[in-house]
Amino acid sequence: MRNVALRSRGRALFPPLSLDVAPGQVLTLMGPSGCGKSSLLAWLCGTLDPALTGQGRASLDGADLTRLPPERRRLGILFQDDLLFPHLSVGGNLGFGLRSGLPRAERRARIAAALAEAEMPGFAERDPASLSGGQRARVALMRVLLAEPRALLLDEPFGRLDAALRGRFRRFVLDHATARGLPVLLVTHDAADAEAAGGPVLHLGA
Amino acid sequence: MRLPACLPVLLLVGAVLLPMLAGLAGTLLPAFGHLPALGAAGWSLGPWRRLLAEPGLTTALRLTLVSGLGATALSLLAVALFCAAFHDRPLFRRAQLWLAPLLATPHLAMGLGFLALAAPSGLLARLLAPSLGFDRPPDLATVNDSWGLALLLGLALKEAPWLLLMSLAALNQLPAARLMATARLLGQPAPIAWLKVVFPLVYRQIRLPLYAVLAYSLGSVEMALLLGPGSPPPLAVLPVRWFLDRDLAMTFPAAAAATLLLGLTLVAIAFWEGAAWLAGRAGRGWAASGRTLGSALVRIGGLLLPILLLLALGSLGAVLLWSLAGPWRFPDLWPRRLDLATWAAQREGLWALAGATLQVALPATALAIALAVAALEAVARHGRAAWPWLLGLSYLPLLLPQTGFLFGVQVMLLQLGLDDGFAAVLWAHLVFVLPYVLLVLAAPWAALDPRLARSAAALGAGPLRVLWAVKLPMLLRPLLAAGAAGIAVSVGQYLATLFAGGGRYATLTTEALALASGGDRRVLGVFATLQAAIPLACYALALLLPRWLWRHRAGLRAA
Numbered sequence: 036m037r038n039v040a041l042r043s044r045g046r047a048l049f050p051p052l053s054l055d056v057a058p059g060q061v062l063t064l065m066g067p068s069g070c071g072k073s074s075l076l077a078w079l080c081g082t083l084d085p086a087l088t089g090q091g092r093a094s095l096d097g098a099d100l101t102r103l104p105p106e107r108r109r110l111g112i113l114f115q116d117d118l119l120f121p122h123l124s125v126g127g128n129l130g131f132g133l134r135s136g137l138p139r140a141e142r143r144a145r146i147a148a149a150l151a152e153a154e155m156p157g158f159a160e161r162d163p164a165s166l167s168g169g170q171r172a173r174v175a176l177m178r179v180l181l182a183e184p185r186a187l188l189l190d191e192p193f194g195r196l197d198a199a200l201r202g203r204f205r206r207f208v209l210d211h212a213t214a215r216g217l218p219v220l221l222v223t224h225d226a227a228d229a230e231a232a233g234g235p236v237l238h239l240g241a
Numbered sequence: 242m243r244l245p246a247c248l249p250v251l252l253l254v255g256a257v258l259l260p261m262l263a264g265l266a267g268t269l270l271p272a273f274g275h276l277p278a279l280g281a282a283g284w285s286l287g288p289w290r291r292l293l294a295e296p297g298l299t300t301a302l303r304l305t306l307v308s309g310l311g312a313t314a315l316s317l318l319a320v321a322l323f324c325a326a327f328h329d330r331p332l333f334r335r336a337q338l339w340l341a342p343l344l345a346t347p348h349l350a351m352g353l354g355f356l357a358l359a360a361p362s363g364l365l366a367r368l369l370a371p372s373l374g375f376d377r378p379p380d381l382a383t384v385n386d387s388w389g390l391a392l393l394l395g396l397a398l399k400e401a402p403w404l405l406l407m408s409l410a411a412l413n414q415l416p417a418a419r420l421m422a423t424a425r426l427l428g429q430p431a432p433i434a435w436l437k438v439v440f441p442l443v444y445r446q447i448r449l450p451l452y453a454v455l456a457y458s459l460g461s462v463e464m465a466l467l468l469g470p471g472s473p474p475p476l477a478v479l480p481v482r483w484f485l486d487r488d489l490a491m492t493f494p495a496a497a498a499a500t501l502l503l504g505l506t507l508v509a510i511a512f513w514e515g516a517a518w519l520a521g522r523a524g525r526g527w528a529a530s531g532r533t534l535g536s537a538l539v540r541i542g543g544l545l546l547p548i549l550l551l552l553a554l555g556s557l558g559a560v561l562l563w564s565l566a567g568p569w570r571f572p573d574l575w576p577r578r579l580d581l582a583t584w585a586a587q588r589e590g591l592w593a594l595a596g597a598t599l600q601v602a603l604p605a606t607a608l609a610i611a612l613a614v615a616a617l618e619a620v621a622r623h624g625r626a627a628w629p630w631l632l633g634l635s636y637l638p639l640l641l642p643q644t645g646f647l648f649g650v651q652v653m654l655l656q657l658g659l660d661d662g663f664a665a666v667l668w669a670h671l672v673f674v675l676p677y678v679l680l681v682l683a684a685p686w687a688a689l690d691p692r693l694a695r696s697a698a699a700l701g702a703g704p705l706r707v708l709w710a711v712k713l714p715m716l717l718r719p720l721l722a723a724g725a726a727g728i729a730v731s732v733g734q735y736l737a738t739l740f741a742g743g744g745r746y747a748t749l750t751t752e753a754l755a756l757a758s759g760g761d762r763r764v765l766g767v768f769a770t771l772q773a774a775i776p777l778a779c780y781a782l783a784l785l786l787p788r789w790l791w792r793h794r795a796g797l798r799a800a
Binding site: 077080081082084085086104105106107108109110111112114116118119120121122124131132134162163164165178179182184188 | 622623624625626690691692693694695696697698699700701702703704706710711714715717791793794795796797
């Protein structure tokens with residue numbers, strides 16, 4: 036990212052920001068609520084609130100991101116809530132981001148493999164509302180990974196989980212990201228998250 | 242080419258405002274003697290002189306004001322006291338469910354039902370006959386009375402449930418429970434606390450629907466024809482009566498009367514606003530005084546709304562009973578036998594009319610939903626660039642008396658030579674269907690978590706797929722509710738059909754009203770029952786279909 040600035044009615048939310056994240060690296064962004072952390076991720080995704088304006092450049096693998104529509108940026112994002120689509124089954128949610136054009140058997144195989152990886156084999160037909168908090172969080176991550184993102188954005192995804200679950204799910208997410216060699220941008224206000232991530236930490240709006 | 246972001250919003254507002262503004266012009270110009278289609282050019286006060294010469298005009302004005310302001314005040318009072326008295330009961334939270342049949346029923350069916358209930362030979366009189374010793378219908382003007390009280394009550398039967406629904410929606414957006422807890426810990430009994438701290442906030446949110454109620458009550462023609470006195474009739478009836486007159490010259494005083502009604506509505510709204518300001522001042526003084534008396538009174542007043550609802554349900558029951566009634570002599574409470582003879586005799590006509598009714602209602606509703614979805618989606622995607630403030634203008638037709646501008650729509654169509662087209666009827670219905678569809682859809686659309694769409698986009702879904710595969714399925718419940726509301730509004734339209742169709746497009750509603758003066762209760766019962774059954778079936782479908790479709794999706798059932 037080079038010289039990125041977000042403005043709300045002309046007022047800059049934070050000083051112009053430049054940063055690099057290497058493949059497999061986790062960069063943690065910290066800062067008080069309202070400092071524009073989440074909006075920065077929304078800007079990267081191309082889904083910035085229309086009330087805000089963004090400037091600057093962001094590129095991934097050498098290609099400019101900002102010119103692409105959101106659906107072609109291939110960024111994975113996880114929010115504090117799992118945001119599973121309530122009208123689709125677990126399998127339907129996982130299949131949502133799979134490339135179109137895959138043969139049906141291949142789609143089903145990938146969904147089954149993802150469920151096995153999340154230690155939830157045979158859950159494809161289940162209603163997302165019937166899952167536990169930890170299971171929903173894992174499905175949300177697998178849904179993102181099945182879309183084959185080129186980078187992972189984490190918008191306080193551990194905030195809603197209770198303490199015991201949080202550590203385990205954090206490990207689960209970070210392990211998967213590093214195993215795939217994804218650059219990760221983690222937004223949080225929990226110092227423990229930053230510590231577990233092990234990468235550089237940047238304080239925004241401080 | 243990239244279309245401007247505001248286009249869908251402009252399209253929606255244009256679809257509503259264009260005919261409305263044309264209609265206003267078409268009312269105002271002939272009111273001052275200008276109507277080239279009838280060979281009248283230039284200006285004259287002739288229409289007004291003819292209007293003022295109408296015997297009983299002041300009585301007509303009084304009737305309109307008493308029934309319009311009275312029905313609105315009664316509805317608001319009943320709803321406020323009911324909420325104050327019963328807001329903590331479990332039944333209250335399910336109110337939306339049991340209100341549905343009353344909301345679905347068109348005004349005309351309700352009016353016919355109230356007639357069957359309250360007329361001298363109606364069910365209530367039969368109920369009282371044994372104890373009061375009637376052997377023939379009492380010689381009392383229980384309906385069509387010269388003060389318009391039956392009209393007032395009939396309007397309130399239909400408007401109070403709608404106002405309650407709007408209040409419930411407003412309550413959902415307020416921290417009512419916390420406010421109540423605070424006020425009660427400060428020593429206020431529950432009903433008093435509700436009136437003091439919650440009601441003012443609710444009132445602020447239901448002002449728009451309240452003015453819609455006021456405008457409707459002042460300008461309602463079908464209720465006035467059924468329940469109001471005939472000579473002189475309430476003001477809203479005059480333009481219609483004169484419009485239907487064979488003498489085309491009566492178009493001019495008709496336009497003047499419609500203009501007068503428009504002015505009267507604006508004055509009534511201003512008057513209400515002033516009264517509300519005064520009441521607000523007095524109310525704040527009362528709230529600050531710390532006085533806690535009156536709980537018992539409020540609890541008794543809270544029964545007003547249930548009584549209205551019972552009367553409304555009784556009215557529905559009465560039309561159904563009449564539609565099935567065989568021989569039925571006066572003091573008997575129940576017909577000698579029930580049969581389907583009237584239905585069978587009317588079968589062919591009913592089928593054709595129901596078909597003609599749906600032929601307008603279905604496309605008008607579908608069009609309204611498409612326009613509303615496009616506009617709301619544009620606002621969600623582009624925010625201020627899509628001019629969301631403009632959407633508010635589409636509620637304007639609800640704040641004007643229908644006669645006021647529909648009359649002019651007919652004049653304009655006449656002027657353009659388009660006065661017998663189906664398209665005109667469809668568009669006129671759209672003007673009223675669209676605001677209600679938007680009213681139902683806007684809040685759920687805005688409440689949808691924007692991060693769901695963002696997640697979908699990050700997973701590679703383009704805007705159309707996000708709309709189609711995520712937003713619309715998640716909003717299925719409000720979409721179906723909007724559809725049901727739209728169909729109910731369209732099925733109930735009398736004036737829009739009459740004026741835009743040049744009096745030649747017949748639906749269940751126009752036909753029932755044409756038959757009403759003849760007064761065969763059984764035939765009217767059949768018409769009213771069918772007219773109520775169509776929207777009722779749609780409401781039921783809108784309620785049950787999501788339950789069935791989402792039977793395995795707990796996350797959407799709770800919503």
